[in-house]
Amino acid sequence: MLYNLRDWFYECDRFLFLAEVHYHKENVIPSEHKFAHELTSSCLDNMFQSIRDMTTEADKYISFDACVSQDELSNLKEVLDNISSGKWDNMDVECIVKAQKIVHKLANAVNADILQNNEYRGHPRIYNACKIK
Numbered sequence: 001m002l003y004n005l006r007d008w009f010y011e012c013d014r015f016l017f018l019a020e021v022h023y024h025k026e027n028v029i030p031s032e033h034k035f036a037h038e039l040t041s042s043c044l045d046n047m048f049q050s051i052r053d054m055t056t057e058a059d060k061y062i063s064f065d066a067c068v069s070q071d072e073l074s075n076l077k078e079v080l081d082n083i084s085s086g087k088w089d090n091m092d093v094e095c096i097v098k099a100q101k102i103v104h105k106l107a108n109a110v111n112a113d114i115l116q117n118n119e120y121r122g123h124p125r126i127y128n129a130c131k132i133k
Contacts, residue, residue, distance in 0.1 A: 001054050002062075002114050005047050008037045009107035012080070015039045016100045019083045023093045031084055040084050041077030061116045064109035068102055076102045 018030035037043065048065065055062045065073075079099040082090045 001047075001051050002064075002110055002117065005051060005064075006107060006110045006114065008039075008044075008047060009103050009110060011035045011037050012039050012103050013100060013107070015083065016079070016096055016103060019079075020093055020096045020100070022088070023096075029086070031086065039080055041081050044077060044080070061120050062113055063116075064106060064113045067105050067109040072102045072105075075099065 015030050015033075015035060018028055018033060021028045022030065051062060054060065068076075075095070076099045079091055079095050082088070083096075
């Protein structure tokens with residue numbers, strides 16, 4: 001599930017990049033591009049809930065959601081929904097850049113959780129196993 005969330009954040013980053021481009025070239029509409037995931041606040045909420053459910057069932061290490069405040073998460077959701085519904089007047093390019101930074105923080109934290117869970121299961125980090133410095 002964490003891998004799916006990481007993929008979702010990568011797709012979301014691309015979606016937000018296209019939204020930023022929209023302010024320079026109005027014919028670039030992110031919602032008209034194909035993505036592997038639905039990029040809305042409700043989809044993000046569902047993924048977070050699935051991970052919370054998995055965490056309680058499997059007793060896994062999950063802390064990625066602690067890296068952002070509730071306000072930052074609400075901001076991200078609002079921007080995603082505005083882009084998806086084409087409400088360009090409800091935001092500006094600075095809002096999109098803020099949302100990108102939030103996505104980057106979350107993606108990095110998810111990567112850290114993936115590594116932590118692999119270690120928790122007894123799988124060493126690839127860098128340690130290969131003695132890469």
